[in-house]
Amino acid sequence: MMSVCLCDVAHCDGVVHTNMAGNASCAAYLKARSERKTMTFELWLSGYLTGLATYDRKINNVPKLEIANGETGTLLLERYCKTHPLDSYQTSAREMARTVFYGSGR
Numbered sequence: 098m099m100s101v102c103l104c105d106v107a108h109c110d111g112v113v114h115t116n117m118a119g120n121a122s123c124a125a126y127l128k129a130r131s132e133r134k135t136m137t138f139e140l141w142l143s144g145y146l147t148g149l150a151t152y153d154r155k156i157n158n159v160p161k162l163e164i165a166n167g168e169t170g171t172l173l174l175e176r177y178c179k180t181h182p183l184d185s186y187q188t189s190a191r192e193m194a195r196t197v198f199y200g201s202g203r
Contacts, residue, residue, distance in 0.1 A: 119187035123178030
């Protein structure tokens with residue numbers, strides 16, 4: 098079962114239950130990065146950002162979406178996950194999006 102909380106990324110502090118890569122730990126993401134097996138994470142992130150962009154005009158910004166989906170976004174995800182290896186990949190994606198689109202993160 099999947100439940101979704103519709104709120105903008107800057108104010109979404111509730112738990113959002115997801116399936117697949119979003120529920121994986123940051124440690125699992127870092128392991129996948131080291132093995133160069135990140136396709137499921139990349140696809141999940143693309144869908145996550147598309148969903149956010151649908152409901153938040155600040156995120157529906159092509160240059161910033163390219164940053165989030167590019168090397169800068171990847172580095173932000175990696176930095177967050179190294180600091181918080183037990184957090185979910187979804188949490189790291191949310192924090193990366195906050196940083197890219199709103200200029201702040203945890």
